Amino acid sequence: MAKKVIVIGGGIAGLTSAVRLQYDGYDVTLYEQLDRLGGKMNRITGKGFTFDLGPTIVMMPHIYHEVLSYTGVDPKDYIDFMALDPMYQITFADGEKLDATTDLNRMMVDLEARGEGTADGFLRYLNDTYAKYIVAKDHFIEKSFRSWRDFYNPTTLWNALKLKTFDSAHHTIAKYIKDQKIQNMLSFQTLYIGISPHKGPSIYTIIPMIETLYGVHYARGGGMYAYVEALERRFRELGGTVELNSPVEEVLFEKQKAIGVKLKGQDIMADAVVVNADFPRAMNTLIKDPKVKGKYTEEKIAKMAYSCSVFLIYIGLDKKVPDLRVHNLYFGSDFEDNLSDIFSGSIPKDPAYYIYSPSRIDDTVAPEGHEGIYVLVPVPELKTGTFEWTDEVKQSFKEKIYSKMKKNPGMEDFDQHIVFEKLMTPPDFSEKMGVHYGATFGLAPTLLQSNYFRPKNVHPYGKNLYFAGSSVHPGAGVPIAITSGKLVHRELKKDVPLNS
Ligand SMILES: Cc1cc2nc3c(=O)[nH]c(=O)nc-3n(C[C@H](O)[C@H](O)[C@H](O)COP(=O)(O)OP(=O)(O)OC[C@H]3O[C@@H](n4cnc5c(N)ncnc54)[C@H](O)[C@@H]3O)c2cc1C
CATH class of the missing domain: 3.50.50.60 (FAD/NAD(P)-binding domain)
Structure with missing residues (x-):
């Protein structure tokens, strides 16, 4: 048996x-x-639209493939990933835009244009961080720590020291790059795992390096x-x-x-x-x-200690928004203040947010001539949160995000074109999915x-x-x-x- x-x-x-x-x-x-x-x-559907509920950014597709290839099949017969270039576009509070690309030459030119030494700093960052990534992968990530001996042994402790992880992610990036916008661009990724770049251990600076090395991908035929x-x-x-x-x-x-x-x-x-x-x-x-x-x-x-949570809006529009890329990140005027709101439990005053619009490249996720937009805003988890997600709070926060979105080119009247709308809040994650304190990235x-x-x-x-x-x-x-x-x-x- x-x-x-x-x-x-x-x-x-x-x-x-x-x-x-x-x-x-x-x-x-x-x-x-x-x-x-x-x-x-998961997936949300309605009025001909299909939205990914949570994750949208495919990094390291070989890890996704490996599960299928372990079972003796060709992963490509089951899933079709395409690399995106640019990977995403960043818009700073002053309206300046920057594409994050895997085209290293183009990235060097764009960075150096911002000041001497910026491109060199980025290359040094990639180089040093790659070395840390290999140590982390081989000695920590792919190892199950069953007993204290698996950690408290000379090899593991020596490798832990090599990771120099006591510093914060943001401070580590600042050692390579002076430009504050680029510092934010290379450290906000700790929010992918729900921690502040100012508090999160420096090992999480590996995320933008991994993006540059392996690219950001999209699963054709419906997304994640x-x-x-x-x-x-x-x-x-x-x-x-x-x-x-x-x-x-x-x-x-x-x-x-x-x-x-x-x-x-x-x-x-x-x-x-x-x-x-x-x-x-x-x-x-x-x-x-x-x-x-x-x-x-x-x-x-x-x-x-719990990771932060997210406030999500899934919007179906009866028109296209040509200026959007698949992944778009928008910073508010003061990122540090925004982080302080999120991690001290306040509702963000001027939040950074992210828009995912796969209907730009995938016509299976929205009716013809329509655009499906997923908006993610990092917010406090329920343990730290000092406010309740009442209907009034949800509506006024949504309106705050909408007024910011309307400042983007091509989106000035997007709210007049909404034909589908759904919200997902920290209490929804807690009650519907059993996510403790609605902390969407876990402990x-x-x-x-x-x-x-x-x-x-x-x-x-x-x-x-x-x-x-x-x-x-x-x-x-x-x-x-x-x-x-x-x-x-x-x-x-x-x-x-x-x-x-
Ligand atoms: C909004 C959002 C955006 C994200 N973006 C990205 C991204 O772009 N890229 C990325 O790589 N990661 C991203 N992540 C993180 C990623 O989604 C998660 O780390 C990952 O999906 C977690 O998977 P899991 O298996 O740990 O848990 P879960 O997905 O939480 O699965 C747990 C399952 O257990 C079920 N369950 C709970 N209790 C019971 C019970 N008693 N009986 C039966 N079933 C039960 C739940 O219903 C659920 O289906 C994002 C997460 C969120 C929320």
Whole structure:
């Protein structure tokens, strides 16, 4: 009899671990509480428009491909990524625009035009950061820290020192580049994982280097969700079972060993359980045995540091906006003040925001002559937030963003052309998806919540219990969550071998 594995949650980390385990011969059942797989990597549809709900930027497509190629198929038969150039356009508060491109020559010319030494600083930054990336990848990201020996050993400690991660991302970039706009352009990416560039460890300066090296890609035929569809297809082909609308109530244990789950009042047995539900929420709700909770009591979970959240608007327009690129970032007048609002819990006064408009290049996501626009604004998570997301607050914040958007060329009257509109707020993430405090990027990757110190893939206080997802090691972002699924797969195979 094949060993039975239950995966709780069909987010990207749960789904990728399920695909790998099913391919190896485990009998995997994936329970998802929503009516669709994908978790935050979901889809919203209406009036002929198709929007990605959460992630939009594909970085490191080889990591996406690897899950499929592991199962013996050509990933290109399942998903079709195209590189975007420019990767994105940045608009500063004074209206100045700058394209981020993988064309290094063009990037050098644009940077040097801003002042002597800027291009050289960028090259030195790329060079030094690449070296850090290789160390981080080989010694931290792709390693599951099962015991203290995996961290407290001379090789790992030496490599940790090489990462020089005690500095902040913004301060590190400032050592290479004097131009403040370019400093912001190379450090705002820590917001991709929900932390401030002024607080986030310097290791996250690797993100713009990774963009430059591997490019930013788009999944043809619907955007990010096309990848969820590809994985679901492969999982079902391999014989995996998907149960939608199935909220797991509890993980069952016998002498601290996971033996199954409780769902709709019934006990369902398994040899191992993989939890993809957000770690802090799962600890508070799914793990009831205090011995299995270990140090993760409700008090500890409440004290942990959380990433920021996001306010999202999905807009369908009955006209095109030719000036938009697929990815567009707009800074407010004072980025530092904006960050201070987000991370001190205030509603941002003059927020930076991001617009994603895939209908520029993909005619499957909007009716002809129409434009689908996704607007993302970083906001505080619910623990730090000092205000409630009442209907009035949502409407007035939306109007604030709209008045900023109307200043962009070609968007002066966009609000007269809205034929579809939907909002997604931090409480929606908390209530609908079980994202603790609505912190959309999970537990914050502070130094004390990273690597060995982050909740582990192999649970230290219970047997045959595994965690995959953005609040556990290695962290948030689709490629990193995919890696978390890979680490769970690797460790589970060691502990619960197929032929035991
Ligand atoms: C707005 C936004 C934009 C982003 N942009 C990017 C981007 O451009 N690029 C990028 O790489 N990353 C981006 N990210 C981050 C990325 O989306 C996440 O890190 C990643 O999708 C997290 O996947 P996950 O598997 O950890 O969890 P989730 O996606 O949260 O999945 C967890 C799943 O578990 C289910 N679940 C919870 N409890 C239960 C239960 N009791 N029973 C059954 N099911 C349950 C949930 O419904 C959910 O489906 C973005 C995130 C957001 C929110």
